[in-house]
Amino acid sequence: MALDSRIEKILWNEDQISRRVSELAAEITDEFRSSSTPPVFVGVAIGAFLFFADLVRKIDLPISLDFVRAQSYGSGTCSNEAPVISSDLKVNVQGRPVLLVEDIVDTGHTISSIIALLKAKGASSVSVCTFLDKPARRKVEIQPVGQGKLYRGFECPDYFIVGYGLDFAELYRNLPYIGVLKPEHYS
Ligand code: 5GP
Ligand code: MG
Numbered sequence: 001m002a003l004d005s006r007i008e009k010i011l012w013n014e015d016q017i018s019r020r021v022s023e024l025a026a027e028i029t030d031e032f033r034s035s036s037t038p039p040v041f042v043g044v045a046i047g048a049f050l051f052f053a054d055l056v057r058k059i060d061l062p063i064s065l066d067f068v069r070a071q072s073y074g075s076g077t078c079s080n081e082a083p084v085i086s087s088d089l090k091v092n093v094q095g096r097p098v099l100l101v102e103d104i105v106d107t108g109h110t111i112s113s114i115i116a117l118l119k120a121k122g123a124s125s126v127s128v129c130t131f132l133d134k135p136a137r138r139k140v141e142i143q144p145v146g147q148g149k150l151y152r153g154f155e156c157p158d159y160f161i162v163g164y165g166l167d168f169a170e171l172y173r174n175l176p177y178i179g180v181l182k183p184e185h186y187s
Pocket of ligand 2: 044045046047048070102103104
């Protein structure tokens with residue numbers, strides 16, 4: 001796909017994303033291969049929708065899947081300490097291992113709230129797979145539950161990035177790569 005004229009630079013292109021998703025899928029398959037109960041993969045909408053769709057297609061095991069919805073930004077670039085999580089999971093996670101699939105972890109508030117929610121709903125373990133990890137602004141560490149593991153796609157420099165599911169003011173989610181906008185588009 002041609003570079004969108006609003007993008008200043010690409011951090012990860014389609015090929016790099018696809019290769020990393022395959023590697024993560026292989027590691028995750030190893031974790032759940034011997035699970036006696038099929039795991040529940042929970043995607044964090046909307047941002048993780050493309051990553052989630054790409055990842056689950058590479059998992060050749062019986063799994064259930066569902067979404068929670070988290071809203072941490074209005075139309076700015078600063079996340080919220082108290083993200084709004086809508087918890088209407090249709091799949092019962094009680095007694096089942098869960099893999100939580102997120103687009104990016106920044107301060108850690110959003111992922112921690114969702115981990116707490118899944119724990120409260122009785123998940124037997126919670127593993128976390130975040131496509132991007134932006135450790136520069138971390139406030140709360142990511143803590144998997146029980147035997148759960150932590151997977152990261154790439155470490156992200158401290159830029160506000162868009163594409164591959166991630167938006168700025170509800171635009172750019174459909175870009176197949178991850179990039180940084182030209183400064184004039186952030187205003
Ligand atoms: P946290 O609660 O960890 O601060 O923020 C996590 C959420 O903020 C992510 O799920 C994501 O939706 C959003 N977020 C964090 N950093 C970025 C970024 O660089 N770009 C975009 N578009 N969203 C981000
Ligand atoms: Mg998100």
